[in-house]
Amino acid sequence: MKRKIVHLVDDESIIHDIFKKIFVESEYQLRISENKSQAKSNHTPDVDVVIMDQMIPGSSGMEIFKELKKDDPEIKAIFLTAFGTIEAAIEAIKQGALDYLQKPFNNIELKHKVDRVIKEKKLNRENTQLKKTLNDRFSFDNIIGRSPLLKKILNMVESVADSNSTILITGESGTGKELIAKAIHSNSNRKNMPFSPFNSSNIPATLFESLLFGYKKGAYTGAASDKKGVFEEADGGTIFFDEIANLTPETQAKILRVLQEKEIQPLGSNQIKKVDVRILAATNIDLMSKVKSGEFREDLYYRLNIIGIHLPPLRDRKEDIPILADTFMKRYSRENKKPIKGMSQKFLRQLMEYNWPGNIRELQNAMLRAVLLNQGDLLTPDALPQEILSKKKQQRKEKGSFNDQVDAFKRQVIVETLEENSWIQKKAAEDLQLKPSTLYELIKRLGIQK
Template structure:
């Protein structure tokens, strides 16, 4: 435990101040001094210390007043009050204002040393606890984002880096890739996490309703506006606003959004009053906003304001090694929800899942797993539990080879054989890792290798 540190001693009695400096210095502490409460307040504003030992009775600013102001500026510093008047009232007032403890004059040096040591230990525990919470915060919120592929790893790492900053973030990617999950994780790991994350679906509202939703309105502004209403920007003050599907905002509204982002100012519909808001902006879109700028449907200046930091979420077809992890995650979720006893997926079912095109991405995969759990009558999800549209996409000879890896017209056994070979290639021949990705035991994998004459020695 840390028992030594920088102590600020505050006392207008020069002899007593020098004596304390000598005693504390002999105990191994570094000591700074001040002769009045006002000097102590200035010291805390400009420099750091681990503990303050302060007299109550001083000429200009007394210890009680200084204690109150110091706690306003830095509530984490332990303050020990010294008083020659052993009155309960003074001690209680000091403790109410946040004093760590108090000592009576003449000081008992053994008691002083014990209290200081205890305060230092308390401070270190608080610092270690804060550090631990910060370290835990690095993963908080990201646990809901499932994926071990290199593509997802890069995006998650970038999101972790940008989260603690105030940077505006534009999250791009196809529908169903999990853009809102990233927005929530970024907010959860930001300095604004104790305030609200307010989400607005910009595609779900007409232009007038969107303006009212974002900025609020005055009573009587339009039919049905029977009272004054604050918008989402005001609701998100000190927190984060997530503009989902921002590419759907009409051009006329884009200018008002731009002003809100640039000036952090908004006006309610029907009002001339300007309101200042302190919000962080996270936006998401499945559109190519650069292309929209070229077409003249999205403002270039707004695009650059939003695109300070860009996170592009790759589609599921570009990270097929994440599919087994996601499938297992959703299986567990819906098995618990529907009180079913299902252990996993058959190799044939997993082969279909890992080679489907997934135009709806993770959202589509989740829906498929939920349906399969409901229909499954065996301990494992079989290919017959999967939608016919999914299996036919792979086996019908469709020309969509980008999503299915050129598997059109192949039998399920051929697909399974190819899935095993490709997985072994991805794991560098590591059977244990391959079995884990395929969601089968290593013994089953070895049996499959023999069945399909796949040699991996």
């Protein structure tokens, strides 16, 4: 158990002796300082309470208290005052001291006050500790967004983080799959163990196994010493298999085995090693279709997909665009020392109208580019790449000119009315309050056919 540290700052040896008698039990540790410099070197933040005399040669209790408080804002102090110096005591309490006691004091009263302060301090410490651990868990500081879709995902992450279960994270490229995988790991009880990403897409099939399971010296030409694989390195932690759809059938079989048996065998070794890793996997393609076409093992699919988290594309959660853009703008202007104050209305409108096939990564890149290229302190559309700007024009072009759009509307109304009247033009003309000849002309010009 931690000893209770009592720090007495007083120059009188009589008081020292009294304190030594009062705090004689082994649960207390008494530190005694006679002046300012001793007080400073004896004081550490784990001191539970300081008993401070007002009159210290060359200084004052108040002054020393203020000094100590600079380094230890949580300091708890009780002031000893001489008879008639009550004002000083009041001032001390105003400055954050906890209590005061008049000299000569009653030993029992002193001890009582000290114990009470220590008890309160301990409670406060526990509270801040508790708050801190609560904040440590489920902190998604780096995940930006306020859309209900994202909130749902974060709730899900929170509830599955500690479960140890494998999780399959799906979503288009750039939607934040790796970010979510990291969030799951860092909110799990494995958070102090390794998080090892493993991207299977650019690794030659022949290297998969040695990378994943490691090898023994001499397992093949060039294997000059033993090498640990990802599974062993991540032992106790999490492996994030990115682009899982690219795994070869042989590797799929081997990974399935590890998931089932929780053991690995390095290449060229006849030893089997136990490993404890959690697997998170991600894919941006529809893995089920690969299962149907026989390219991905069904049993592995179900093993991985015990819990599935799908990240919606950015265009389905456009509410997140302004805050993401703002965060990236601030980050990149700070990193690149560009004095950017904000975004123009038009700039933001362009961001909102674009459909972001590359999702958040594309938005991130666009914001970096804009910050670097922009003239002046307000981001304007000139700093955006052509494909984002032309989107609006393109949408208009796809719809056609004003006349084309009006014709399209006329065509729709006429076809609907003809349908309602079994394509009898005379009846349709009546409904539309048109002369039959006018309707006939329109049908011909608009190329309407049954």
